[in-house]
Amino acid sequence: MREERRTKRTKHLLWRWRSNPLRRHDDIVEAWTVLAVWTVIALGGTIVGVLTSEVADDSFTQQRSERHAVEAVLVESTPDAALTGRGTMSDQVLATVRWTASNGSARTGQALVHMGQEAGSKVVVWLDDTGQLTREPQSAADAAVEAAVLGTGAAVAFGGMVYGTGRVVRWRLDQRRYDQWGREWEQTGPQWRRKTT
Structure with missing residues (x-):
């Protein structure tokens, strides 16, 4: 019984490949x-x-x-709370920082730092290979x-x-079938009407 059910299910799934006089090329x-769509x-x-x-x-x-981290000094104090442009709270804010470059020169720039820090506080900032400030x-x-x-x-x-x-390919095939059925009905319909009247 179970084997028979499995065979029926397999036949049902593969109906398009079975030989059938009603099966069309489409x-x-x-x-x-x-098959190609699901395989791809x-x-x-x-x-x-x-x-x-x-x-x-x-x-x-x-x-x-x-990227590598360097120690920098805050040039300005940061606020205790900041509202981002999206209306949500953020724990970091852009602030001006000063750090020493690898060649010994002092550099300043804007970096994201944690809020609630005083000017002169030490913070960690991130630099790229060119020495420019970047995100962590x-x-x-x-x-x-x-x-x-x-x-x-x-x-x-x-x-x-x-x-x-x-789906587009199948839609086009459906349209072709509808057109084919319409043409076939135009040929067959008048014969049926004559028989019923």
Whole structure:
């Protein structure tokens, strides 16, 4: 009984490939389109997701290797609380800082520092390879999470594009079938009307 049910289910899933006098060429094209779309989504989505994740992780690793922390002094006091442009609270604010460059010269610039600090306080700022102020690089754990999110997003976007393309192809096949049915009905309809009147 169980084997019979499994056989019926398999036949139901593969109905488009079975020999059938009512099967049209468009049915075969649609069957292959569905198979191709899901195969490309599964394999291509995986490849796109993994590659995107690896590229993002490499970029974050490069950022960590190019940026380094230096000690700086706050030139101005920072407020106790700051409202960001989006209406949410932030624990960091832009402030003017002074630090000593690798060649010994004094440099000043704007950097993100924690709020509630007095002028003259020592803070840590981040510099890139050219000695310019930059943001703190992400930790390895944060970078791994963001790379995974980016990879997942890329896989979903790729899958959505492929699925959308498949839907367009199936829609066109449906339109062709409707047109074909309309032409066939134009030929058959008058014969039926004569028989019923």
